[in-house]
Amino acid sequence: xxxSPNAIESYVEARLEELTERAALLADEYWAHNTxxxxxxxxxxxxxxxxxxxxxxxxxxxxxSRVHFxxxxxxxxxxxxYIPRGPRSYRYNMGAFRDAPDWExxxxxxxxxxxxxxxxxxxxxxxxxxxxxTYQRVRERVEAELAS
Numbered sequence: 001x002x003x004s005p006n007a008i009e010s011y012v013e014a015r016l017e018e019l020t021e022r023a024a025l026l027a028d029e030y031w032a033h034n035t036x037x038x039x040x041x042x043x044x045x046x047x048x049x050x051x052x053x054x055x056x057x058x059x060x061x062x063x064x065s066r067v068h069f070x071x072x073x074x075x076x077x078x079x080x081x082y083i084p085r086g087p088r089s090y091r092y093n094m095g096a097f098r099d100a101p102d103w104e105x106x107x108x109x110x111x112x113x114x115x116x117x118x119x120x121x122x123x124x125x126x127x128x129x130x131x132x133x134t135y136q137r138v139r140e141r142v143e144a145e146l147a148s
């Protein structure tokens with residue numbers, strides 16, 4: 001028997017979709033600045049990082065990576081290396097971006113302030129689902145006991 005979503009689960013799902021869209025727009029903002037920098041700045045001032053926002057089952061992951069280039073000169077290829085955020089934090093430590101050009105570090109700091117708010121709300125939504133699941137199990141047990 002499949003369980004249909006209730007109002008709480010539907011709300012969480014809808015809110016996660018909204019937050020995913022918001023995070024994706026912020027990531028797009030970063031990439032637009034990065035592209036602009038590649039068109040207007042010398043190579044030494046290009047962005048060195050990347051960001052992506054992805055929807056998970058009951059979560060959103062917003063991850064930064066460091067872009068490294070490898071291969072022979074003239075045929076270099078990018079490779080992204082994930083930057084860990086660290087435990088129990090909604091925000092990346094800015095020390096992870098110390099090699100970024102000034103414009104990129106400032107932009108990352110601005111975006112991270114917004115990403116941290118999104119991560120915090122996602123954590124609260126996950127907790128809401130957890131508490132609701134506990135409530136459902138207790139309710140089912142009470143109903144079964146009262147019916148006997």
